Amino acid sequence: MFARRMFAAAAVLLAAGSAVRSETFVLAEPVQAGDCFHVAIDMKLTGEIRVHQNDNSVKLPLTTAAAHDFQERVLAADADGLIHKTARVYATANADIKVSNNAAQRTLRPDRRLVVAQRDKQQLLAYSTGGAFTQEELAMAHDHFNTLVLPGLLPGKAVAVGDTWKIPNAVAQEVCLFEGLTEQTLTGKLEDVKDGVAVFSITGASNGIDDGAMVKTIVTATGKFDLQAKRVVELSWTQKDERDQGPVSPASTVEATTTLTRKAIDQPQCLSDVALVSAPSDAPPASLTQLEFRDPKGRFSFLYGREWQITSQTDGHVVLRLLDNGDFVAQATLTPWTTMEKGKHLTPEAFRDAMNDTPGWEPAMDLQDGEAPSTDDRWIYRLSQLGKMDNVDVLQNFYLVAAPTGEQMVAAVTLTPKQADKLGARDLSLVGGIELPAPAEKK
Numbered sequence: 001m002f003a004r005r006m007f008a009a010a011a012v013l014l015a016a017g018s019a020v021r022s023e024t025f026v027l028a029e030p031v032q033a034g035d036c037f038h039v040a041i042d043m044k045l046t047g048e049i050r051v052h053q054n055d056n057s058v059k060l061p062l063t064t065a066a067a068h069d070f071q072e073r074v075l076a077a078d079a080d081g082l083i084h085k086t087a088r089v090y091a092t093a094n095a096d097i098k099v100s101n102n103a104a105q106r107t108l109r110p111d112r113r114l115v116v117a118q119r120d121k122q123q124l125l126a127y128s129t130g131g132a133f134t135q136e137e138l139a140m141a142h143d144h145f146n147t148l149v150l151p152g153l154l155p156g157k158a159v160a161v162g163d164t165w166k167i168p169n170a171v172a173q174e175v176c177l178f179e180g181l182t183e184q185t186l187t188g189k190l191e192d193v194k195d196g197v198a199v200f201s202i203t204g205a206s207n208g209i210d211d212g213a214m215v216k217t218i219v220t221a222t223g224k225f226d227l228q229a230k231r232v233v234e235l236s237w238t239q240k241d242e243r244d245q246g247p248v249s250p251a252s253t254v255e256a257t258t259t260l261t262r263k264a265i266d267q268p269q270c271l272s273d274v275a276l277v278s279a280p281s282d283a284p285p286a287s288l289t290q291l292e293f294r295d296p297k298g299r300f301s302f303l304y305g306r307e308w309q310i311t312s313q314t315d316g317h318v319v320l321r322l323l324d325n326g327d328f329v330a331q332a333t334l335t336p337w338t339t340m341e342k343g344k345h346l347t348p349e350a351f352r353d354a355m356n357d358t359p360g361w362e363p364a365m366d367l368q369d370g371e372a373p374s375t376d377d378r379w380i381y382r383l384s385q386l387g388k389m390d391n392v393d394v395l396q397n398f399y400l401v402a403a404p405t406g407e408q409m410v411a412a413v414t415l416t417p418k419q420a421d422k423l424g425a426r427d428l429s430l431v432g433g434i435e436l437p438a439p440a441e442k443k
Contacts (some may be wrong), residue, residue, distance in 0.1 A: 009385045024063035024158035025198055027190065027225055029151040029232060030080045031076055036271060040261045041068040047254030049099065050245075062254065066095035068144050073271040075279070076118075079292065080156065083148040085118035088281055089270045093140050106136050114270075115141045116279050119147060122170050123179060124148065125289070129278040132292040132303060135310055136371075142177075145258045147177045150232045153202060153223065155188060164189045176217055176239070178208030179326055186219060197233075198225040211309070212326040213246025235260040247328035248321050254323055255331060292362050294320065294438050299336050301438035304430050308332070322426060329422045332430060335406035337400070345379055345402030352383055358412070363387040365397070377404050380431060386417065395420055399431045406409045407436035 013133050036176065045064040069092035076085040090113040095106040106391045111130040118125050126142040127133065133141065152171035159165065167175075167186035175186075182208035193198045203223040209215070214289040217239055224234040245251040281290070286305075293310065294301040295318075304320065312319035316336070322329040340346070346354070348369065356363055368384040383398040411434070413427040 016201060017282050022160055024160045024228075025193055025227060026158045027154045027200065028156045029081050029154060029197060029225075029230055031074055031077045031083055031151055033076055033364060034267070035074045035077075036265050036267045037147075038265050039068075039070055039072055039147055041258060043144065043256055043258045045254055045256040047252060051250045058316070060100040061098075062252070063098045064095060064256075066140075066144065068093050068140075070072040070115075071265065071268050071271060072147060072265065072404045073276075075276075077117075081151045083151060086148065087114065087271055087276050088115045088117060088139075089113060089268075090115065090371060091262055100143050106140050108137050108140055112137055112141075112274075114278075116284070117141075117146075119148060121224070122173055124174060124177065125284075127284055127288045129276075129288065132288065132290045134293065135291050138291060138306070145235075145237060146174055146177065147258055147260075147262070150235070150262070153188060153201075153235075154225065154232070159190045161190050161193060161318040167204075171209060171250045172206050176206050176208060176215075176219075176439065178206075178210055178215070180209040182207045182214075183207070184208075191222075193227070193231070196227050198227055199223070200225060201239075209326050210243070211246050211248050212328060213249055213251075214244045215284050216242045222259045229261065229264060231264055233262055235262075247323060248311050290433070294441070295336075298438045299436070300334075301435050302334070302430070303433035305426065307426070308430060320430070322423065324425035327422075328421075329419045330413055330427065332348060332411055332413045332427060334434070335410045335412075340402070340408060342406050343404060345408055346400055348383075351381060351398070351400045354410075355385075355396075355412070360390045361387060361391075361396070363396075372399065372431070375432065378434075378436070382428075389414065393417065397427055399427075401431060401434050401436065405436070409434055409436060 011122040028295040047062050048059045048308050049062050068090065070088045072086050072088045074083055076084050077083050080081050090108055097104045097106065106246055112128040112133060114129050115126055116129065123307040124142060124146050152168065155165035162420040165188045167188060169181055169184060172186050173181040185204040186202055187204050190198060191201050200223050202219060204219055204220060206217045219239050221230055221235065221237040226233045240255045243252045245406045290303045290305060292301065292303050307324065308320045308322050310318060311321050318334045320332045331368050362387045364387040365386055368382065370382065372380040372382040374380045379402040381400040385396055395415055395417045396407055397413040415423055
């Protein structure tokens with residue numbers, strides 16, 4: 001009798017254990033338009049970048065510490081709970097960056113802290129309703145952890161402890177901020193459930209293209225899901241990146257750990273319908289998605305499309321590179337020129353002579369020369385030539401931009417002849433955004 005009872009008790013225990021293991025929990029976040037959150041994100045990054053100096057590869061240590069704190073309102077979500085568009089108001093958006101012995105701080109201007117973030121062809125598009133970002137501000141609002149993907153990290157169904165799920169390709173691309181995904185093995189797993197909180201992990205690799213460079217990523221992450229609130233409330237995301245050299249960025253090896261906390265809140269006044277009246281309901285206008293550059297001395301400023309990226313800046317010039325779907329198309333060098341008397345500018349003949357004296361440039365054939373269209377009282381002259389630059393066949397479009405007050409700027413756009421179709425009129429659009437001198441900043 002005793003033996004039978006022991007066997008019976010053992011059977012009950014085994015059955016109970018089996019029931020515990022088979023218990024399932026729904027890990028899905030039913031997000032809808034109007035939901036609001038308070039989000040705090042801290043990121044620590046260490047690593048190195050590799051640059052070429054005097055024909056040698058030099059490793060430069062890199063460290064970054066960033067902090068973001070913002071309130072966020074969902075503006076659009078689909079039936080599956082995926083977030084497509086949000087509005088954010090940043091209370092904090094700061095980054096301290098150090099490369100070797102050079103340090104820089106980044107933040108958002110007060111009138112750029114109302115930000116719309118939305119999906120655009122499986123990529124994140126972030127812009128401010130207050131006006132164009134600088135390239136540095138864009139990085140502050142765009143490059144931190146993408147909160148739109150949080151519901152997509154979940155399986156969206158009932159799972160038991162120990163169960164795994166595959167992270168969708170679209171989510172993997174967005175969470176890693178890739179322009180294109182080549183392959184990925186990111187996998188989620190329900191690790192534990194205790195006191196109404198489900199702990200899940202995400203591990204694996206994800207490879208893709210960013211700014212024209214191949215990036216290989218290893219991810220190790222842990223998150224917490226509040227079963228009653230049905231929300232992701234915490235996430236710790238460690239990402240190791242191995243980046244090849246690209247057309248606008250050096251090779252690098254970095255490891256970044258992001259800690260995120262998220263809490264549902266009532267709609268704050270700063271994200272009310274009235275506060276968001278300036279937020280476009282559809283595609284944003286170019287005036288909001290363009291970037292702006294202002295010369296520190298106030299000599300000039302210009303607006304430019306995000307396909308252009310500033311790669312070098314000195315007192316004497318600004319260099320930008322144009323990417324098209326990750327491919328390098330052209331380089332533009334903007335140079336402040338000698339100021340003339342009011343109402344005067346270089347003659348076309350003098351401009352041609354000055355461009356033909358460019359070091360390393362051997363012009364061979366004129367393709368076009370003459371005045372270019374301008375929307376205001378500036379004078380723009382264009383000279384297009386085929387020739388050789390340091391013995392390489394190139395096409396160069398030279399522009400002279402002159403203001404009625406006598407300020408002048410020269411823009412030299414250099415590309416291989418086969419890239420002319422991809423360039424199109426984007427160099428003329430870039431030149432058309434130049435203002436001489438820079439207008440006063442709004443207070």
